[in-house]
Amino acid sequence: MAEQQTYNVAIVGATGAVGQKIKKILEDKQFPVKQLKLLSSARSAGKEETFNGETIIVEEAAPESFEGVDIALFSAGGSISKQLAPEAVKRGAVVVDNTSAFRMDKDVPLVVPEVNPEDIAEHQGIIANPNCSTIQMVAALKPIKDAFGIGKIIVSTYQAVSGAGNAAVEELYEQSKDYLEGNEVNAEILPVKGDKKHFPIAFNALPQIDVFGDNGFTFEEMKMINETKKIMHDEALNVAATCVRLPFATSHAESVYIEVDQEDLNVTDIWKTLEAADGVILQDNPEEQEYPTPQSAQDKEEVFVGRVRKDLDNPKGFHLWVVSDNLLKGAAWNTVQIAQTLVERGGLKK
Amino acid sequence: MAEQQTYNVAIVGATGAVGQKIKKILEDKQFPVKQLKLLSSARSAGKEETFNGETIIVEEAAPESFEGVDIALFSAGGSISKQLAPEAVKRGAVVVDNTSAFRMDKDVPLVVPEVNPEDIAEHQGIIANPNCSTIQMVAALKPIKDAFGIGKIIVSTYQAVSGAGNAAVEELYEQSKDYLEGNEVNAEILPVKGDKKHFPIAFNALPQIDVFGDNGFTFEEMKMINETKKIMHDEALNVAATCVRLPFATSHAESVYIEVDQEDLNVTDIWKTLEAADGVILQDNPEEQEYPTPQSAQDKEEVFVGRVRKDLDNPKGFHLWVVSDNLLKGAAWNTVQIAQTLVERGGLKK
Structure with a gap:
């Protein structure tokens, strides 16, 4: 039996309301995480968080944070996404972005997995999570x-x-x-x-x-x-x-x-x-x-x-x-669902 | 110069939220009140209220309460209106009813004075105040x-x-x-x-x-x-x-x-x-x-x-x-406005 493939995942905005929910859902749903990176602003960097029983130190988000990351889940505001999502993509990550930064871009699928999961296949590095409402x-x-x-x-x-x-x-x-x-x-x-x-x-x-x-x-x-x-x-x-x-x-x-x-x-x-x-x-x-x-x-x-x-x-x-x-279907849960669908449909294979 | 005509007014449900507002508006707008009767359930009867500086004792509403009343403003719930409004009309009062008891009756005008004041003329004793919303x-x-x-x-x-x-x-x-x-x-x-x-x-x-x-x-x-x-x-x-x-x-x-x-x-x-x-x-x-x-x-x-x-x-x-x-335009103020319009248009002359 083949071992389940696992992925390096980063949460950007890890200490915010949605970031915290994303981390919990990754645990609850047993998302196949190899390594989890928790990224934040300088102000929150250094905080200790736990994930699957292990302690993770929150790091300040920077372009090089995304080296080796497979999936980056962004929820730290539109300006952070605009600045760092392209850096993550450049380093080979697929970004699921929970801000309005890229939602209406032609090249960015805007996805609710129950509604239009097929759109994920067309991503060019960034997939957008729609507005909660x-x-x-x-x-x-x-x-x-x-x-x-x-x-x-x-x-x-x-x-x-x-x-x-x-x-x-x-x-x-x-x-x-x-x-x-x-x-x-x-x-x-x-x-x-x-x-x-x-x-x-x-x-x-x-x-x-x-x-x-x-x-x-x-x-x-x-x-x-x-x-x-x-x-x-x-x-x-x-x-x-x-x-x-x-x-x-x-x-x-x-x-x-x-x-x-x-x-x-x-x-x-x-x-x-x-x-x-x-x-x-x-x-x-x-x-x-x-x-x-x-x-x-x-x-x-x-x-x-x-x-x-x-x-x-x-x-x-x-x-x-x-x-x-x-905060769940409107944000964190839909974000993780997109990542799950991406993994299930092989959208992360390089 | 002719003296301004004044009227005997009764408020039914005088101790409730809307009844209290009606009393205040009658004062504020200097409604031509000759005598004010405050009527309520047995539970609230006996309470002392003031109107234009005078003390009025709240009385239990009964059919005979409406003897000599020109205008009765009802805001004590639909069942009280159904029971007592016809008694008030029988005794010569015009009723402005702030419940849903008679609103859809063919013979009862349903009035917002800015919208359909002309309907007041067709009243047969009862005029209904519409629902607040x-x-x-x-x-x-x-x-x-x-x-x-x-x-x-x-x-x-x-x-x-x-x-x-x-x-x-x-x-x-x-x-x-x-x-x-x-x-x-x-x-x-x-x-x-x-x-x-x-x-x-x-x-x-x-x-x-x-x-x-x-x-x-x-x-x-x-x-x-x-x-x-x-x-x-x-x-x-x-x-x-x-x-x-x-x-x-x-x-x-x-x-x-x-x-x-x-x-x-x-x-x-x-x-x-x-x-x-x-x-x-x-x-x-x-x-x-x-x-x-x-x-x-x-x-x-x-x-x-x-x-x-x-x-x-x-x-x-x-x-x-x-x-x-x-409580104001949605209830008390619209009720008093109907009474004002009634008086101005001579709808109370017998």
Whole structure:
């Protein structure tokens, strides 16, 4: 029996929220790791981490860090990816990038393994992990699109604070405490770190995620629109998004309206399709008040769908409520899934 | 100069969240009150309240409470309205009812004074105040519909906990404290008091407001759908709603997609229409991060609109973000506005 092939893996942004989840998933899923490198900024270098019972010292990420690395999983922000991903590729690594740096590049596959795993084969060194809010939506909608066609998507999101990083979660909890104790509430991070104004997120809703573009849509909304078309291989698909940040730490929820290509479908047809879909769990029983919530989806890998309803006016219209852990399927788990698929399909053989 | 006519006014549910706001607005707006009666359940009867500097003892509501009353403002739940509103009418009062008891009755006008004040004239004793989430949406959309036509509305709501009453707000704050202190979180009220299951609202989102109907939509969603058509006098209008409860106390927000009848409109056309609209304030400047939030709309009478965007695919499609204080324009203020309009239009003359 042949020994299982193993790989040198690097995590860039290893001490961040997503980096930590990636490390845990590599352990939990027994990813075939030969050696794991944990890379970070200078500030976090030197920290001790454990992986499969062994201690690993976090190193500062530099071009030469990627010598001998087979797979580099990037989750340290777009500017780090832009700077170091090409260096990793130059040294023979395949990069799975969890930032927006390369997602819309023609030469970079944008992959949700349940949706378009075949795109991985076309990589030229970098494979991009889509935006968290995109991943869960396309995972739920692709099986419906394959079965019945989808021409139009209108989504309003209910997004968790952890999408803006650990410091934003701390801000939510600090603000919540101050609000409950009647103290002044300070806003320094959300809606967007580095933008001109900041507003409280505790006991509030902020209709801004990422900065605004000239067309009035935010970058987050444009990511959902453009990435969905790219992943679905359908430039003619109509997609509209309104993205809203809400006061909970984990899991994004989405109110999704779709128009399918057929007039004679009913809720049962959508249910059957979702029940058969990889990575999707149907939680839809109004009579028993069964539907997913951000808290019920937390720490779970799957995308949960409930509240499926046929539109009362448009026979092609359906409404769905889609929830998933934004740090897992929306980030760390999808990243590792891409690496797994890459390995299984032989995409790492040189 | 003729003396201003004054009226005997009763508030039913005077000690509740909305009843208290109604009393304050009657004072603030110097409503022409001759005598104010505060009515409640037996439990709250005997409480002392002040109105225009005078002490009023809360009385238990009974059929004979309405003898001599000109205007009765009901906000004590649907069953109380069903029982006592006809008794008030029998005794010569005009009832403005802030429950769902009579909203869809053919003989009962359903009124947002900025939208359909003329309907008041057709009352037969009872005028209904629409559901909070409906009021703010139609206030924002009616001027657009009048100017450009609207054929389709798809709304996803972000609704405050106070819509479920004061006890639900206490539950939100108790749960929030327990969550932050690492204690067990108890859910006993939301999503719906008296329904089979309860889920935490603190740091969560619940896609259920009111109970479920057989078609998979909740009653709250059906209220938005049916009431919008009735208020707009347009049974052919397509309306779809997904209603979600969120962890903040005050103000509902709504992500609204509309399809107008014209293809050549742009955002400026919508802006101009909203700027000229009664009771609506446009807050829409992405460059300066100006948009309404639940906290910014709190304690204000108006309906705030921001994030106006033209759909990128459908030339007739527009997206809006509509926010208003659910206890004021969504309830108490709209109720008093109806009474004001009634008085101004002579609807109380016998």
